Amino acid sequence: MSGNLTTALSRAAQYAFITGIALFIAIPMLVIAVFSFDANRFPTIPWGGFSLQWHEAVFADDMIRDAFVNSLVVGFGTAVIATILGFAAAYIDYRYVFRGKTLFGLLVAIPPAVPVSILGMAMLAFLSRIGLFGSVEAIVACHVAIATSFAMAIIRLRLGEFPRDLEPAAWNLGASPFATLLTVVLPFCKPALIASFFLSAAVSFDEFLIAWFVGGVNETLPVRILNLLQGQVNPKINAIGTIVLIISIALVLVAQRFVGVRAGKTSQSNT
Amino acid sequence: MTAIEASMPPAPAPDAERGGYRARYAASPATMPVILGLPVLLWQVVFFAAPLVFLIVVTFWKVRSFRLEPDFSFDNWAKIILSTPFQRALVYTSEIAVLCTALTLIVALPAAYTIAFRLSSRLRDLAITFLIVPIFSSYMLRIYAWQIVLSPDGIINSLIKMTGLGGLPLLGGQLSLQIGLLTLTLPVAILILVLAFSGIDRTLIEAAENLGCRRSKIILHVLMPSIRNATFLAGSTAFLMSFGDYISPLFMTGSKPPTLSILIVDTVKSGSQWPRASVIGVTMLAILALVFLLANFLGRERKIQRRAK
Numbered sequence: 001m002s003g004n005l006t007t008a009l010s011r012a013a014q015y016a017f018i019t020g021i022a023l024f025i026a027i028p029m030l031v032i033a034v035f036s037f038d039a040n041r042f043p044t045i046p047w048g049g050f051s052l053q054w055h056e057a058v059f060a061d062d063m064i065r066d067a068f069v070n071s072l073v074v075g076f077g078t079a080v081i082a083t084i085l086g087f088a089a090a091y092i093d094y095r096y097v098f099r100g101k102t103l104f105g106l107l108v109a110i111p112p113a114v115p116v117s118i119l120g121m122a123m124l125a126f127l128s129r130i131g132l133f134g135s136v137e138a139i140v141a142c143h144v145a146i147a148t149s150f151a152m153a154i155i156r157l158r159l160g161e162f163p164r165d166l167e168p169a170a171w172n173l174g175a176s177p178f179a180t181l182l183t184v185v186l187p188f189c190k191p192a193l194i195a196s197f198f199l200s201a202a203v204s205f206d207e208f209l210i211a212w213f214v215g216g217v218n219e220t221l222p223v224r225i226l227n228l229l230q231g232q233v234n235p236k237i238n239a240i241g242t243i244v245l246i247i248s249i250a251l252v253l254v255a256q257r258f259v260g261v262r263a264g265k266t267s268q269s270n271t
Numbered sequence: 272m273t274a275i276e277a278s279m280p281p282a283p284a285p286d287a288e289r290g291g292y293r294a295r296y297a298a299s300p301a302t303m304p305v306i307l308g309l310p311v312l313l314w315q316v317v318f319f320a321a322p323l324v325f326l327i328v329v330t331f332w333k334v335r336s337f338r339l340e341p342d343f344s345f346d347n348w349a350k351i352i353l354s355t356p357f358q359r360a361l362v363y364t365s366e367i368a369v370l371c372t373a374l375t376l377i378v379a380l381p382a383a384y385t386i387a388f389r390l391s392s393r394l395r396d397l398a399i400t401f402l403i404v405p406i407f408s409s410y411m412l413r414i415y416a417w418q419i420v421l422s423p424d425g426i427i428n429s430l431i432k433m434t435g436l437g438g439l440p441l442l443g444g445q446l447s448l449q450i451g452l453l454t455l456t457l458p459v460a461i462l463i464l465v466l467a468f469s470g471i472d473r474t475l476i477e478a479a480e481n482l483g484c485r486r487s488k489i490i491l492h493v494l495m496p497s498i499r500n501a502t503f504l505a506g507s508t509a510f511l512m513s514f515g516d517y518i519s520p521l522f523m524t525g526s527k528p529p530t531l532s533i534l535i536v537d538t539v540k541s542g543s544q545w546p547r548a549s550v551i552g553v554t555m556l557a558i559l560a561l562v563f564l565l566a567n568f569l570g571r572e573r574k575i576q577r578r579a580k
Contacts, residue, residue, distance in 0.1 A: 011389065014381070014384075014385040014389055015385070015389070017381060017382060017385065018382060018385050018386065018390075018398075021378065021382050021457065021461070022398075022401060024453075024454075024457070025401065025402075025405055025454075025457070025458060026401075027416070027420070028412070028413035028414075028416035028417055028420075028454065029405075029412075029413060029416070031416040031419055031420060031426070032412055032413075032415070032416045035419065042424065043419050043426075044419070044424055044425055044426055044429050046429070081314075085310060085311045085314055088307040088308065088310065088311050089308075089311045091307060092304055092307055092308045092311075095304075096304045098304070104308070104312065107312070107315040107316070107319065107320060108311060108315055110319075111315070111319050113511060113559075114323070114515075114556070115511070115514070115515025115516070115517075115532060115555065115559075116515070116517070117515060117517045117532040117535050117536055117552075118326070118515065118532075118535065118552040118555060118556060119319075119322070119323075121326070121535055121536075121539050121548055121549070121552055122322035122323050122325065122326040122549075122552065123318065123322045124539075125322065125325055125326065125329060125545060125549070126321055126322035126325040126326075127322070129325065141314075141317075141318050142318055144314060144318070145314065145315060145318040145319040148311065148314070148315070177303050178303070181303075199407065202407045202408065203407060206407055206408060206409055206410070208411060209517060213539075222409075222411060225411065225412065226411060229411070229415055229522070237415065241409070241412045241415070241416075244409055244412060245408060245409055245412060248407065248408035248409055249404055249408050251407075252403060252404050252407045252408055253400070253404065256400055256403055256404075
């Protein structure tokens with residue numbers, strides 16, 4: 001009896017603990033979303049009444065609109081290039097054995113592990129040296145260097161389920177390696193490619209330090225928010241924040257749907 | 272030439288006379304990996320490796336009248352390593368990163384255990400989505416939200432004041448900083464550990480149960496050793512993220528005292544001191560590399576022992 005009781009208590013404590021962590025993760029996002037509709041200038045309790053004025057103010061703000069357009073361009077460019085490069089890297093890792101393969105893998109995999117404050121500074125120093133600094137293209141180039149890592153991880157995971165004999169079968173039937181790649185391997189990887197596209201877009205849409213360093217006067221949306229945050233309290237921040245949150249959560253959810261990370265699978269993909 | 276081959280429509284393949292087709296159109300085994308690999312390689316070299324190498328080179332350069340000039344001197348290293356602000360920031364940053372790593376593991380291990388073993392598979396998938404989303408969405412905004420919650424006139428203090436008590440200085444100390452850093456590290460760490468726990472062979476646990484092991488003993492002797500690698504990975508990832516983070520120190524403690532990341536950004540943005548900022552950056556990278564190698568080494572040790580048995 002007492003054993004059952006302690007088990008029950010321990011279970012209850014565990015569920016409470018998990019709920020607490022879920023709240024810890026959810027509360028910041030909820031606070032942003034809820035207070036974007038608060039009429040008060042400073043977001044706090046008591047609630048100042050429902051209002052859409054800050055959302056309207058956001059849409060009327062030219063700098064925010066420009067930043068939003070920049071973010072869309074950068075996010076889309078990053079997503080396309082990172083997915084293509086990620087696929088190439090994943091296929092090479094899957095298909096070939098060569099000297100320096102580990103180094104090649106590290107070169108693609110490591111960038112997200114380097115703190116962006118250091119990476120941003122290094123990229124700015126180097127890009128200004130070769131005359132690429134201060135453009136939207138520069139932000140795309142740097143974001144791709146990071147996002148390709150995630151794209152490769154996702155696509156490589158999918159290739160792990162690709163039957164080894166399919167490609168040789170296509171070759172034997174007369175298809176060239178390129179034809180095989182385009183008509184056999186690529187369609188098999190389609191869900192992973194879609195996931196990579198959306199995740200790369202999310203990574204780019206979320207990144208602000210590198211964009212801040214190498215973008216010069218071209219602000220992306222997170223950079224605009226960072227600049228707003230360092231100024232005075234600005235109730236618009238919650239309104240932009242809500243929009244940004246919705247977009248980035250949507251991107252990640254779509255990506256996750258297509259990659260289907262489940263707890264049942266082994267932990268190959270965990271970084 | 273080979274690039275053209277790549278864009279050739281593959282459709283006529285079955286119609287063409289097979290041997291001849293292959294001979295003319297099939298790329299030789301060596302060209303394919305080169306065509307696929309070269310763009311990736313070049314991209315990562317130019318936009319990732321080269322900047323980092325340049326960062327190291329710049330530490331030996333000089334600044335004359337606001338311009339970088341190639342040089343080879345250890346002046347910058349000596350100036351930074353011996354300066355008190357740098358040493359203080361180094362110690363402080365290491366302290367908060369170690370504390371954050373410890374807190375992350377203390378929270379993440381039981382959380383991951385519960386998610387992996389106590390939730391139904393539907394809830395577990397939901398939990399995993401719940402962990403993946405924050406990793407990729409708007410860390411900066413979530414820190415700003417904590418600022419709203421914790422500030423002197425913020426949500427928690429307003430609630431406290433309604434009950435008639437005085438406000439608490441929640442924002443600006445180690446508490447708020449760690450809340451900010453945990454916002455960053457917890458989802459990643461829990462996710463790594465959940466995947467590791469889920470990868471454990473369930474028959475091992477059943478075997479231990481059948482042999483009369485209590486739950487606590489199973490956790491200690493079966494589960495923990497099985498996820499040893501993942502624990503070190505989660506720990507070193509938490510250390511890496513908190514050590515290099517810029518946003519939490521900036522917004523939760525107002526950069527006081529400054530961390531190394533803050534020091535870097537300040538040194539760069541305040542003007543011409545690129546070489547010195549680079550010294551700080553290279554030092555940080557060296558420390559992080561050491562921590563990762565150490566974690567890797569400690570995580571691997573056990574495997575070799577087990578194999579030797």
